[in-house]
Amino acid sequence: MSSVLLRSAPALRGALRVSAAVKPAAMASTSFVRGKATLPDLSYDYGALEPHISGKIMELHHKKHHQTYVTGLNGALDTIAEAESKGDFTKAASVAPLLNFHGGGHLNHSLFWENLAPASREGGGEPAGVLKKAIDEDFGSFDAFRNQMNTSLAGIQGSGWAWLVRDKQSGTLQLVTRANQDPVTGSYVPLLGIDAWEHAYYLQYENRKAEYFEAIWNVINWKTVASRFDKA
Amino acid sequence: MVNFGNILQYLAVQSSQNSLSGEEYNITKMAVTTYALPTLPYAYDALEPYISGQIMELHHSKHHQAYVTNLNKALQSHIAAVASNDIAAQIALQPIIKFNGGGHINHALFWQNLVPASAAEASPEAAPSLSAEIEKRWGSLDGFKQAFSAALLGIQGSGWGWLVKEEDAGLRIVSTKDQDPVVSGEVPIFGVDMWEHAYYLQYLNGKAAYVENVWNVINWKTAEERFMGTREDAFKALKASI
Ligand SMILES: [Fe+2]
Ligand SMILES: [Fe+2]
Numbered sequence: 479m480s481s482v483l484l485r486s487a488p489a490l491r492g493a494l495r496v497s498a499a500v501k502p503a504a505m506a507s508t509s510f511v512r513g514k515a516t517l518p519d520l521s522y523d524y525g526a527l528e529p530h531i532s533g534k535i536m537e538l539h540h541k542k543h544h545q546t547y548v549t550g551l552n553g554a555l556d557t558i559a560e561a562e563s564k565g566d567f568t569k570a571a572s573v574a575p576l577l578n579f580h581g582g583g584h585l586n587h588s589l590f591w592e593n594l595a596p597a598s599r600e601g602g603g604e605p606a607g608v609l610k611k612a613i614d615e616d617f618g619s620f621d622a623f624r625n626q627m628n629t630s631l632a633g634i635q636g637s638g639w640a641w642l643v644r645d646k647q648s649g650t651l652q653l654v655t656r657a658n659q660d661p662v663t664g665s666y667v668p669l670l671g672i673d674a675w676e677h678a679y680y681l682q683y684e685n686r687k688a689e690y691f692e693a694i695w696n697v698i699n700w701k702t703v704a705s706r707f708d709k710a
Numbered sequence: 711m712v713n714f715g716n717i718l719q720y721l722a723v724q725s726s727q728n729s730l731s732g733e734e735y736n737i738t739k740m741a742v743t744t745y746a747l748p749t750l751p752y753a754y755d756a757l758e759p760y761i762s763g764q765i766m767e768l769h770h771s772k773h774h775q776a777y778v779t780n781l782n783k784a785l786q787s788h789i790a791a792v793a794s795n796d797i798a799a800q801i802a803l804q805p806i807i808k809f810n811g812g813g814h815i816n817h818a819l820f821w822q823n824l825v826p827a828s829a830a831e832a833s834p835e836a837a838p839s840l841s842a843e844i845e846k847r848w849g850s851l852d853g854f855k856q857a858f859s860a861a862l863l864g865i866q867g868s869g870w871g872w873l874v875k876e877e878d879a880g881l882r883i884v885s886t887k888d889q890d891p892v893v894s895g896e897v898p899i900f901g902v903d904m905w906e907h908a909y910y911l912q913y914l915n916g917k918a919a920y921v922e923n924v925w926n927v928i929n930w931k932t933a934e935e936r937f938m939g940t941r942e943d944a945f946k947a948l949k950a951s952i
Contacts, residue, residue: 542915579866635809636868636888637906658867676868676906677915685772685907 515551517544518588526596530693532682540591543677547583547659554580582659586639590671593706595699602696609704616651627672628691630655634674642670642703644710667710670703743785747771747778748818748948756826760923762912770821773907777813777889784810812891816870816901818948819892823900823936825929832927837934840899847881858902859921861885865904873899875937897941900933 520540525533554576561569595601604620605613617623623642630640630653638657643666645652654666662668672694679690750770755763784806791799825831834841834851841851848854861883862871869887874896876882881899884892892898902924909920936944 538914546915575866635805638867676910680906680910681914684768684911685776 515548515555515584517541517548518591520591522594522596522599526598527594527601527697530597530696531594531679531690535677535679535681538681539673539677540587544584544587547580547587550576550580551584578661579659582656582661585661586656586659586671586673589668590673593670593699593702594694594697595702597696600699600701602698603700605700605704607704609700609707612651612707624695626653628688631672631674631691632688637675639674640672641666641668643668644707646710667706669706669710670698744782745778745814747775748821750821752824752826757824757927760827760926761824761909765907765909765911768911769903769907770817774813774817774821777810777817781807781810781814808891809889812889815891815948816889816903819898819944820901820903822948823929823932824927825932827926829929831929831931834930837930837937840930840934840937843881843937855925858883862902862904862921863918868905870901870903872896872901873933875899895941897936897939897944899936900928 517540520536523533524536524540527533527536554573557573558570558577561567561573604610610620613620613623617626627640627642634640634655634657636657638655638660640653640655641662643652643654643662644650646665646667651669652666654662656662662671672691674687674691676687679687683690683693747770750766753763754766754770757763757766784803788800788803788807791797791803830836844851844854848857858871858873862885865871865885865887867887869885869890870892871883871885872892874882874884874892876896882896884896885904886892892901902921904917906917909917913920
């Protein structure tokens with residue numbers, strides 16, 4: 479099942495970080511041995527996104543929330559593998575919602591950490607080069623894009639994410655929102671994601687989520703977004 | 711004039727295939743109702759230590775208020791859209807009305823089904839008929855609490871858990887997503903808000919502890935009254951306050 483998840487989302491292979499160090503001998507002895515999803519390290523300190531996102535939020539968000547998705551994903555994969563080995567495909571299929579939720583949570587957060595950076599380093603500013611050109615063409619201007627993204631974020635009813643994606647079919651950039659932890663799939667390649675769950679901002683911004691949506695632009699890593707765009 | 715029936719009727723129209731201009735639910739004939747934030751029947755810090763005063767204050771004065779404000783705004787816009795025969799605008803407003811109307815209804819029911827832990831109403835003994843029915847259905851009160859708690863913890867994202875009474879099926883635990891309102895025919899007995907804003911400042915990611923503690927502040931007297939009454943009765947109690 480994990481290989482299916484990886485196959486259907488080739489651009490996200492790095493994000494899943496399934497361990498490649500499974501020994502061939504072990505592979506041979508059990509039909510369903512596979513790598514475990516693991517929590518990726520952040521490339522910056524928990525406090526490095528302050529004052530825009532507090533260190534406490536980052537620590538809980540990474541160490542607790544993301545870890546829960548990793549644990550849940552591995553648990554779901556274990557259940558599926560066990561059910562599969564017994565030929566109980568009804569049981570295996572019943573795990574699909576958990577796989578989607580925790581697998582999506584793992585993918586989304588892995589992408590999110592990488593498209594953030596401290597404001598003192600790559601974070602903030604505006605995109606350049608071909609990405610800037612594409613944003614200007616598809617949204618009118620960077621400001622118009624940012625406003626539309628903030629409107630999308632504010633319009634999410636409940637928990638979810640907003641994404642800047644490249645639609646491989648039309649070749650254009652688009653904004654999409656996803657409920658809960660539903661991952662971006664199909665012809666959409668995720669370039670930039672913003673977590674609109676309350677846990678992403680509540681300790682610092684409480685109910686004032688519009689302030690969080692404003693502040694986060696100071697810590698967007700446009701280098702990451704540009705490199706995803708190049709590969710999309 | 712406050713008329714809680716309007717929003718229920720509106721939501722009923724949305725979920726059925728009735729024509730919007732049908733005689734029975736003629737929205738243009740509805741008066742412009744302005745909904746108001748109900749006052750809490752207890753102080754913000756009265757549910758401590760189980761739900762902090764800071765959570766209660768933000769939850770009531772900010773979150774619930776935002777649902778009320780946005781509901782009123784959307785209903786105004788909707789009436790204007792009906793008057794100008796702008797069907798596209800009417801359709802675009804429906805999810806906004808459902809979300810904010812649901813948020814208003816759910817929170818209004820929620821505040822009433824909570825009570826300070828020291829009150830007599832916080833004991834299941836205040837709900838003799840409901841308790842008997844719960845024991846019949848789940849074996850014991852503890853069995854029910856476990857099942858309800860599991861439903862709460864199984865919610866993926868924002869949502870609510872409700873104990874409801876259905877005409878045919880009797881008592882049932884349901885979970886609803888986001889602010890989907892409990893207006894589809896069941897009698898809501900009590901609900902628990904599982905949005906992160908309901909517990910995060912106090913419990914952080916430890917939502918299981920919130921779920922465990924919320925049992926201390928369930929208002930079993932309200933639950934009993936709702937259980938004994940009809941769906942209309944449950945909402946009638948709300949009409950007076952909003
Ligand atoms: Fe998150
Ligand atoms: Fe709430």
